[in-house]
Amino acid sequence: MIFQALRIALRSLRVNKLRTALTMLGIMIGVGAVIAMVSIGSGAQARVAEQIQSLGSNLIIVLSGSSNAAGVRLGQGSQLTITEDDAAAIAREVPVVQVAAPTSRGTAQVVYGNLNWSTQIQGVTADFFEARDWGVDNGRPILSEDVDGATKVALVGQTTAQNLFGETDPIDQIIRIKKVPFTVVGVLGRKGQSSWGQDQDDIILIPLSTAKKKVLGVSQANARSVNAISVKVRSAEDMAEAETQVRALLRQRHRLQPSQDDDFWLRNLSEVLQTQEESTKVMTYLLGAIASVSLLVGGIGIMNIMLVSVTERTREIGLRMAIGAKGRDVLLQFLVEAVTLSLVGGGIGIALGFGLAEGMQRFMSWPAKVPPGAVAMAFGFAAGTGVFFGFYPARKAARLDPIEALRFE
């Protein structure tokens, strides 16, 4: 019966090609707009999620704070107040912390052959890679033996590798950092831009101990001090607790009175990004809602056409009833017609939406991404629109009196 109704419906749609096309256009634009808008929104969401990923998930960064010497307060990081021992203590004493990696950083001119490049040098420990979710593409990471033995090995970031080595394989090449020769043992995986726009791949990692002794120098006050500690927390739910505990632990270790300010800074960057993610989600919903309005308008277009069609085909309906069509046969025929219109329109609309999303990505470098759920949703919406807006005209047709309908001019 459905199959029969489908054939009847398809035939009548084919007979009126222009009208069919115009009606479909409404649904096409509606569905296309929904898909494109939702893609734009979820693309933005994906970009934020990517940034969170590149930062390392569940990451708290502890930075050296400002000094307060006789009332003169200097800026952030003006004094190296945190140490490798602080890092070890955090890892040891805060149970929700998975790993805490101390780092020192500075900038230096790096020379390879006749090329040179100024880049960020970070002294790191073996835990760094785990803390920052940073993999090694090629070669090996920095191991605890490197830190213990203060070996002169280096890992280069993708951008640095590109600038120093070009096409050459960096592995086992010798580079000079502040005139100290280092052997490149690995190339870091690509991280991309950080959320504040810095190229995270423009970097060289060397063992923390080597950095202090040979490259960056040590603080006069404390040889074990570092610039920052990357603290990786076991799970996202524990972030707040971890922050509180790390703060308490450091205050205790630094012997700060309750009246004193912290001499360090805690940065929970994923929190900032999560807020951003939240707002892009709202944007997605908003865009989707606006696009839905055009879907609604398309639906009303279908209803309009179906009503015209019912009037225009009154005699046909009368004939069908005379030769034995029941009310529900006629209802089904017109309903199937409406749903076919909206489904075919919706199908083309989905393609259109994909095209728009692709176009946004290619020509406006917006990371539009069609979420798989959106296609099913848009299709469902289109079918729903057809049923909803097709029902009234179809019922009108089904309730016609065959005698009146046959007499209709």
Add this chain to the structure above:
Amino acid sequence: MAILATEGLAKDYHLGPHTVHALRGVTVSIDPGEFVAVMGPSGSGKSTFMNLLGCLDRPTAGRYWLDGQDVARLSRDELAAVRNSKIGFVFQQFNLLARTSALENVELPLLYGSSTPRERRERARARLQEVGLGEREHHHPSQLSGGQQQRVAIARALVNDPAVILADEPTGNLDTRTSAEIMVLLQRLNREGLTIVLVTHEPDIAPFASRRLLFRDGRLMTDQRGEAQDAAAVLATLPEEELVG
């Protein structure tokens, strides 16, 4: 036994405060194989009578047996099923679906019954051949003459092997010669055993039926039987088809 039988069949219409008695108790019995012409001026109740016979409407009072089944009190859907299996309609306006081939037009009633596509195709094709249009099954109505269109409509009425053919002014839109051709076809089908009830107000069409019912003011005035005129003989006397530009 009668194939169509009515007893005190009546139909009232309510137009605002007025009640119109369109049909005031008609009792008639039609046997299988009869060729009945229903006549009467407009407003005589013949159309109402035909609508009731065709199960398109339900009587206000009275009874109606079609092929042994009491159909006067059936629901809309039940009536639709009865129309589908027992009645074949032929209309003045042909009422063929535009942009649809002759074959598909003939198949149409079968779509509302239970049959396989192959059955439908075969039966429709056989009926088209029966009315002499076997070679035009893929023509659309717009590519057929009026007489051919009416033949397609007759084939459509026959396709379900109905108990009765109800023809409402089947020649009303056709010229004299084509009308005669259609009557030849109907008489042939009648001779083969088909029961036909035909509404007409044309005095030269009624004599082709063997029984004539005359309606006036919602009542059956006269019911006369007589020798039917042979349509084929009449057709032979008509001048050959002229090509009118």
